[in-house]
Amino acid sequence: MAENVTARVRAPREASVGEVVSVRTLISHPMESGMRRNGDGEVIPRSIINRFVCTLNDEVVIDITLEPSISTNPYLQFEAKVTESGTFNFTWYDDDGSVYEESSEISVS
Amino acid sequence: MNTKSKIATIAVALGMAASSSILHADEDANLVVNGEIEMVVRTAAPAHLEGALSTIYSGWVFRADETQAMQADDFDNPGMLFVENGEQLFNTAMGADGQSCSSCHQSSDLTNVRATYPKWDAEHGAVQTVEMQVRECQTEQMGMEEPWGINSGDMLDITAFIASVGRGQIVDVAIDGPAHETWELGREIYYTRFGQLELSCANCHEENYGNRIRADHLSQGQINGFPTYRLKNARLNGVQNRFRGCVRDTRAETYAIGSDEFVALELYVASRGNGLTVEGPSVRN
Amino acid sequence: MSLTRRKFVGTTVTSAAALTVLPNLSLAEGAGEAISAYTGGAATSDTGLTLIAPEIAENGNTVQIEVSAPGAEEIVIFADGNPNPNVATFKFGPAAGSQAATTRIRLAGEQDVIAIAKMSDGTFAKAVSNVKVTIGGCGG
Numbered sequence: 001m002a003e004n005v006t007a008r009v010r011a012p013r014e015a016s017v018g019e020v021v022s023v024r025t026l027i028s029h030p031m032e033s034g035m036r037r038n039g040d041g042e043v044i045p046r047s048i049i050n051r052f053v054c055t056l057n058d059e060v061v062i063d064i065t066l067e068p069s070i071s072t073n074p075y076l077q078f079e080a081k082v083t084e085s086g087t088f089n090f091t092w093y094d095d096d097g098s099v100y101e102e103s104s105e106i107s108v109s
Numbered sequence: 110m111n112t113k114s115k116i117a118t119i120a121v122a123l124g125m126a127a128s129s130s131i132l133h134a135d136e137d138a139n140l141v142v143n144g145e146i147e148m149v150v151r152t153a154a155p156a157h158l159e160g161a162l163s164t165i166y167s168g169w170v171f172r173a174d175e176t177q178a179m180q181a182d183d184f185d186n187p188g189m190l191f192v193e194n195g196e197q198l199f200n201t202a203m204g205a206d207g208q209s210c211s212s213c214h215q216s217s218d219l220t221n222v223r224a225t226y227p228k229w230d231a232e233h234g235a236v237q238t239v240e241m242q243v244r245e246c247q248t249e250q251m252g253m254e255e256p257w258g259i260n261s262g263d264m265l266d267i268t269a270f271i272a273s274v275g276r277g278q279i280v281d282v283a284i285d286g287p288a289h290e291t292w293e294l295g296r297e298i299y300y301t302r303f304g305q306l307e308l309s310c311a312n313c314h315e316e317n318y319g320n321r322i323r324a325d326h327l328s329q330g331q332i333n334g335f336p337t338y339r340l341k342n343a344r345l346n347g348v349q350n351r352f353r354g355c356v357r358d359t360r361a362e363t364y365a366i367g368s369d370e371f372v373a374l375e376l377y378v379a380s381r382g383n384g385l386t387v388e389g390p391s392v393r394n
Numbered sequence: 395m396s397l398t399r400r401k402f403v404g405t406t407v408t409s410a411a412a413l414t415v416l417p418n419l420s421l422a423e424g425a426g427e428a429i430s431a432y433t434g435g436a437a438t439s440d441t442g443l444t445l446i447a448p449e450i451a452e453n454g455n456t457v458q459i460e461v462s463a464p465g466a467e468e469i470v471i472f473a474d475g476n477p478n479p480n481v482a483t484f485k486f487g488p489a490a491g492s493q494a495a496t497t498r499i500r501l502a503g504e505q506d507v508i509a510i511a512k513m514s515d516g517t518f519a520k521a522v523s524n525v526k527v528t529i530g531g532c533g534g
Contacts, residue, residue, distance in 0.1 A: 004194065006190050006193055006194060008184065008190065008193070010184045020491030020492060021491060022491075024184055024185075026184065026185075026187060026190060027190075028187070028190040028191070033478075033500070035477055035478075055487075055489070056489040057489075059487060059488050059489040060487025060488065060489060060490075061486075061487050061489040061490050061491075062484060062485065062486055062487060062490055062495065063484075063485040063487060064482060064483065064484050064485070064495070064497075065482060065483040065485075066482055067478060067480040067481050067482060068478055068500075069473050069476050069478065069480065069481040069482075069499050069500050069501075070481065070482060070497060070498070070499055070500070071343060071455060071456045071457075071497075071498040071499055071500050072343035072344075072455070072456075073187040073190060073343055074497070074498070075185070075187070075458075075496075075497060075498045076495065076496070076497050077495065077496040077497070078484070078490070078491075078492075078494065078495040078496070079490065079491030079492040079494060080489055080490065080491045081489060081490065081491040082491075172452060173448065173450070173451075173452040174448075175448050175451075175452065175458055176452050176453075179458075324528035324529060325528075339453075340452060340453035340455050340456040341453050341455055342455070343455055343456060394452050394453050
């Protein structure tokens with residue numbers, strides 16, 4: 001587990017039926033690219049978040065593959081179309097097997 | 110809406126190049142964070158700078174549009190991830206009897222801390238930085254055997270938290286009274302040329318702010334935004350760590366973080382920003 | 395180091411595991427091969443996909459980019475001058491509100507950032523943005 005990973009999401013809590021809402025996510029993660037060397041000249045192994053999935057009421061909003069060129073503390077912003085109240089689920093997958101999850105409720109009227 | 114400027118070629122001399130609109134930084138823009146916290150990013154220089162500077166500017170003003178935008182919203186500002194850690198630390202039991210910072214302090218008590226530090230501590234007969242105060246609390250109030258290192262991750266997180274609750278407060282560090290001698294030492298250091306390159310802080314930050322040194326757009330070197338999230342290393346950076354970097358850039362043997370010289374310099378540099386608002390954690394290059 | 399599931403969307407670039415073994419790559423392999431592997435060599439249209447990137451990045455470590463291609467199934471981003479040209483793949487699901495996304499990327503130096511969108515009709519669109527990356531100066 002990468003140390004001290006903090007994830008934040010910002011999605012609206014309310015929307016009207018059919019509205020397109022903006023969702024932003026930010027997660028603290030070093031995104032070690034595997035390109036760097038330490039003081040002894042050894043390559044620091046790659047260790048990144050390699051995938052992010054957002055679902056709304058279990059339907060996929062977006063499925064993102066991240067490569068080492070994504071900056072440290074990955075920032076992802078996208079849009080979702082809301083048709084009914086429910087839950088956003090956010091999942092980040094780490095190279096080391098860890099999975100980080102967040103969720104957010106939205107009420108749609 | 111700012112248009113992106115055309116790319117101009119610059120003649121890069123070893124020293125300073127004349128200012129050009131290569132990297133579009135809107136020097137007239139204003140910073141309002143979260144649509145609520147109105148920052149003062151330019152104002153009349155404090156009286157003690159008479160003859161040296163007439164207007165002081167926050168480092169925010171010198172950054173590219175995209176970088177400026179990152180600081181305008183707490184969600185876009187990656188430094189705020191670490192403020193969250195800092196807040197957790199604030200509430201974490203770490204003392205010998207299980208005390209946490211919050212055992213004595215409400216975060217609302219801390220609004221004025223960042224804006225008024227470094228400040229004279231009568232009990233210890235010295236000027237103290239926020240980091241020194243945290244360490245003092247940890248050892249003297251909480252009975253911790255090993256207080257956090259000044260430049261440690263935990264210290265950066267908690268000072269970011271302390272700064273964040275003080276955002277929008279006007280920086281107002283005292284330069285008179287018992288702190289005056291320390292302040293004068295800081296001023297002397299600020300104007301002393303160091304290193305193989307024989308550069309003083311003033312050479313860049315007073316005489317050449319707004320110009321470029323190679324590709325860097327020089328600011329006035331104000332520290333109202335510290336600790337700052339730097340894009341360059343994608344993490345929080347403390348003031349004295351930056352001082353160390355600057356001194357090394359002159360190819361001099363640098364003072365140590367926590368040294369009397371850097372404490373004095375921090376007090377002096379903070380006072381050059383009296384009138385700007387606390388922005389920490391800011392987003393910078 | 396073994397990797398958890400990763401989606402290589404038709405690209406044949408070297409796997410990340412290999413990158414931990416290879417020495418520090420200072421020569422960029424270029425995105426050309428990765429792009430033709432993805433598109434299968436098909437022609438790409440230059441309309442229908444918008445890529446927004448700064449003309450000059452204040453720091454190559456964190457460069458915010460935005461892509462948008464109405465009607466696309468997915469958008470893949472490449473960095474022509476990075477040691478590994480793959481940057482990200484955005485696959486849009488049924489609950490997507492638009493076929494657009496924003497992220498922050500690392501650029502090793504001045505280079506073209508290239509976006510390829512795979513449209514729902516199987517055709518491809520391409521957008522290129524040259525980003526200058528400033529390096530050096532006292533701030534580092």
